[in-house]
Amino acid sequence: MEKTTDGNPEHRTTDHAEPIIEVRNLSKRFGRKLVLDNISLSVEKGKTTVIIGPSGCGKTVLIKHFIVLQRPTEGEVYFKGRRVDNLSERNLNEIRTQFGYLFQEGALFDSMTVAENIMFPIRQHVKIRNWREVDEVVKMKLAMVGLDGFQNYFPARLSGGQRKRAALARAIALNPEVLLYDEPTTGLDPIRSDIINELILKLKRELGVTTVVVTHDMKSAYKVANRIIMLHNGKIVADGNADHIRNHPHPVVQQFINGQVGEDDLAVLRMSGAVGSSQFLPRDFQ
């Protein structure tokens, strides 16, 4: 069993599984800002790992390292035991086809229809002989996310939830081994959020993919996770299953999972003064 930063490896209830992604001593700086600070973790094959943490704590930056959309300042990234962070963009292209990435806002190509978006990775990597087969694949992928019939829609005409589902259909177009979800439920109402959660579970069940979800939606995290990792200030502060996280003694973890404001934040609010006392009113300009 791998080492965990909270020092309690037995908190991990998942059986020892083969790691598919591994990061070792990963640090990432943007200018002077240290976003990730010496992180080591591995993602187990076939499991769902959820990374939680407050906004801006480096969750998205971390999963972008898994697919090497970001390069580490220090440390190493491995995929199936092969070091990938030092590969050229050209060599990475083949590896990236084994990943599906759902971006926070979907990142659908707005100049293409939904069908063309899903066809994009297929056209780039598969020699197409029969276009009817491609149409069938697009139809099947859209049916998996409940969007069959939306082939000719442009992304601008879709709602937020539909856009994420269409982006998910594109992410699974090449039958990836790993699916990375970046804040899949952000900006969606509770029902649409739950639809996305069900989709995550369905795709894992039906495609057998390894899943990594970045979220700050605890309901979603508890529902889909085999393992939850919490990041805070660029470090891992908790790592274990849902029960372990619920009962974690670290105050930062409890604050986050219960959605409580910290004393530091309250102090900042108090310092900003009473509402109205420091604000200009329209009459001030008359």
Added chain:
Amino acid sequence: MIAALGAKAIEDLINAGRFGRFAWRSAVTSLRGCARRSTFPLIWTQMFIIGVHSVPVIMITGAFVGMTLAVQAYDQLAGMGLEEHLGVLINISVVKELGPVLAAVMLAGRIGGALTAELGTMNVTEQIDAVRSMGTDPVRYLVAPRLLACLLLTPVLTIFADMMGVVGGALVSFLQFGINSRAYWTFSASAVALWDVSIGVVKAFFFGGAIAVISCYKGFNCREGAHGVGQACTEAFVASFISILALDFALAVIFKSIYMIFWPVKSIVT
């Protein structure tokens, strides 16, 4: 103060290095793209957007350049009794300098701005990352077709601008100043050689490349938000404009040197 200057110099050097690498990668990828059939439809699409849609504006620019030159130069030449040589001045200026430069400036505004805005928006909405995440090189998919379309079509558009400049200048000369058309064309034909037209076309090739690479680079590296995209568009236009003028100067020097080397040979042959 010195530390700040040093830091700024280092930052500028890093940015110049990044741009150099981007330009090199774009050039190599575009060359490879020429050999890939899958790139052709992308190039056609960009040629339509960049080329066909720019024809009217380029033709109008060219026509006004020729017409203005005629109005400005007539009095000087007429004062010396050389008004029939007006065509020489207009046509040499149009095909060698003003046609390519002003057409390129117009394209930098029309196409460069659009390229930066499109790629910048794709960048801030993570669409470029999406291309990378699906195992496709965004330089190959997004930059190479645009660069190739600009390289191929800027010379063609410049020929349109030249043609309209020649026509515009001639119309003003004949209709407004009553210059004898036969003398006008005879003097023009004896003074404007294929070499002069070729210089303009070759310059346009370089201008097109500069506009495409600068605009794509700015789009790929723009800051987040609407302000970031807007700023990138402004920077792309300013950088393209300065590059066009700098390239024009450099190419003028180079072509003049080439001409000076080969001119004696030409006079021996002919």
